Each structure stands twice: as structure tokens, then as C-alpha cells.
Amino acid sequence: MYIIGHKNPDTDAIVCALIAADYFTQLGMEVTPIRLGELNKETEFILKHLGIQAPELKTELEQDAKICLVDHNEKSQSIDELEKYQIEWIIDHHKFSLNTATPLNIRAESLASTASVLYKMYIENDLEISKKIAKLMICGILSDTLYFRSPTTTTIDKQIALALNEIAGFEDLEAFSLQMFDAKSDLSDFSAREIVTLDYKPFEFNGKKVNIGVMETTNPKFALDIKSDILEAMKQEKLEQGLDGILFVAVDILNEKGTAFTLDEFEINMIESAFDSKKLEDNLFDIGSVVSRKKQIVPKLESYFA
Numbered sequence: 001m002y003i004i005g006h007k008n009p010d011t012d013a014i015v016c017a018l019i020a021a022d023y024f025t026q027l028g029m030e031v032t033p034i035r036l037g038e039l040n041k042e043t044e045f046i047l048k049h050l051g052i053q054a055p056e057l058k059t060e061l062e063q064d065a066k067i068c069l070v071d072h073n074e075k076s077q078s079i080d081e082l083e084k085y086q087i088e089w090i091i092d093h094h095k096f097s098l099n100t101a102t103p104l105n106i107r108a109e110s111l112a113s114t115a116s117v118l119y120k121m122y123i124e125n126d127l128e129i130s131k132k133i134a135k136l137m138i139c140g141i142l143s144d145t146l147y148f149r150s151p152t153t154t155t156i157d158k159q160i161a162l163a164l165n166e167i168a169g170f171e172d173l174e175a176f177s178l179q180m181f182d183a184k185s186d187l188s189d190f191s192a193r194e195i196v197t198l199d200y201k202p203f204e205f206n207g208k209k210v211n212i213g214v215m216e217t218t219n220p221k222f223a224l225d226i227k228s229d230i231l232e233a234m235k236q237e238k239l240e241q242g243l244d245g246i247l248f249v250a251v252d253i254l255n256e257k258g259t260a261f262t263l264d265e266f267e268i269n270m271i272e273s274a275f276d277s278k279k280l281e282d283n284l285f286d287i288g289s290v291v292s293r294k295k296q297i298v299p300k301l302e303s304y305f306a
């Protein structure tokens with residue numbers, strides 16, 4: 001069975017492919033973790049720091065291959081031609097919109113990271129959590145919660161991170177999270193198009209195709225300084241992907257604030273109606289303490305388009 005995180009993988013998608021591979025191996029299965037895209041700089045930093053190899057990049061598998069989806073369940077975010085494969089497992093913490101042809105195993109909880117869900121699965125099955133796996137789990141939690149800042153964070157996620165650190169032994173979790181976020185914020189060698197699509201997910205709201213890119217950063221000024229390039233990249237994306245709308249949000253991790261880049265009428269109406277927003281300058285809106293696509297952006301757009 002192949003373990004697959006979502007396209008445009010973030011840290012949780014990558015570490016959970018590695019963690020789930022260890023989990024299923026301990027249960028006696030033969031599994032291979034893979035990834036569907038390049039690592040972001042945060043994940044690159046983490047794996048280098050921990051001395052752990054990334055899952056192999058693989059975007060096509062043999063027909064009927066057995067797969068386990070981690071950290072996603074939407075077809076549009078998964079491996080191309082998903083219907084060619086047999087989904088055996090989904091381990092996730094997102095909203096569901098998947099229809100499957102056959103029965104399967106699903107484990108989903110509304111915790112802040114898929115790593116937290118996997119932690120519970122280890123405990124329930126009385127499996128050993130090695131130092132390496134504990135570190136990967138903590139990184140998944142720190143990344144998805146923005147060091148417990150995101151409103152997706154639950155007390156369970158915090159308890160899990162603390163319990164894991166008994167094994168992992170990070171000296172200072174907050175300091176380490178800052179190193180992660182600084183690594184992620186260094187986008188100097190990326191094009192505007194790459195920045196817009198780095199942490200990027202397609203959604204369909206009431207028949208409207210809207211893609212949402214998020215840039216979690218400790219340096220929001222970087223994106224504001226290249227506003228016109230970002231808008232141009234969004235325009236190209238919207239055109240080439242045939243989208244109804246495109247949204248790009250720069251999330252200031254340390255100050256817990258979101259700034260939305262809006263391309264056109266469609267996006268401006270969307271932002272003004274769906275969010276408590278303040279226009280900063282042309283095509284730029286302060287959308288307040290919005291840091292989570294999953295919990296704050298997507299639900300607001302769901303109700304706006306409904």
C-alpha cells in the first residue's frame with residue numbers, strides 16, 4: 001500500500017506519510033510513503049534537521065495499487081486519476097467531500113493536525129513511538145497549529161505535543177517552531193507564481209471553482225512588496241485553470257493576521273461579503289485575525305456561495 005499526502009504538500013502531509021508508513025509497518029503491512037510534489041522550505045528544514053529522508057516523489061502508480069490518503073480526502077487535492085487506485089485507508093482532519101466506489105477504512109478527527117490523529121492510533125494499538133516518529137509528529141502539530149496559535153488548535157493537540165516531547169526531547173518547542181516558520185518564510189528564490197501556488201488548494205463552492213493559496217509567514221511585508229507580481233500570477237492561474245475565482249492570503253503567523261489579495265470584482269465581492277474586512281489599498285484587504293484556511297476561510301466561503 002502506498003501512503004500519499006496531498007498535492008502541494010505541507011509539513012503535515014509529508015510527516016504523516018512517513019508516520020503512517022511506520023504505523024502500518026508495525027502492524028505487519030508492506031507500505032511505501034510517497035509525495036505528490038516538492039517539499040516546502042519548512043519541511044525541507046525539518047527533514048534536514050532531523051536527518052530524515054523525504055518520501056519518494058511519485059505522481060503515478062500501477063493500476064489498482066492500494067493506497068492510503070493522509071491529510072486530505074478530496075479528489076482534486078489527491079493523486080491524478082484517483083479512480084485508478086484502490087483507496088484502502090483515509091486518515092485525515094479536513095471536511096469530507098469524497099465519494100468512493102468501495103468500502104474503506106476512515107479515521108478522521110477534528111484535531112489540528114493529522115499527526116495528532118495518528119498519535120491516537122499508535123496509543124490505541126499500543127505501538128511504539130520512536131524518537132524519530134515523535135519528532136515528526138511534533139513537527140506536524142507545530143506546523144498545522146502555527147505553534148498553537150491557529151483556532152484549529154485543541155487542548156488535545158497541546159497535550160499530545162507535550163506527551164510527545166517526553167520522547168522527542170526538543171529543548172524549546174517555541175524556539176524550534178520559530179526556526180521552522182523562518183525557514184518557510186524565506187521565499188526569495190521563488191517566482192510569484194510559485195509563491196501563489198506553494199500552499200494551494202482547489203475548492204468547489206456551489207459549482208464555483210475557487211482556488212485558495214495561503215502564505216504563512218513571519219515576514220508578510222515580502223508579499224506586500226511584490227503585490228503587482230502576485231496579482232499577475234493570480235491572473236495567469238485563474239485564466240489557465242479556468243477558475244471562477246482565486247484567493248491568496250498572506251498569513252502573518254506571529255501577529256495572527258490575514259491579508260487577502262483580490263484580483264477582480266468577483267474576488268472583491270467575495271472578500272467584502274464573506275469577511276469582516278477593511279480595504280488597505282487597491283486589491284488588498286485586511287481580513288482580521290484569519291489564519292486558518294480550513295476553519296476560517298473555507299467555511300465563510302461555503303456560506304457566502306450558498
Ligand SMILES: [Mn+2]
Pocket residue numbers: 012013071093112113114144
Ligand atoms: Mn494537516
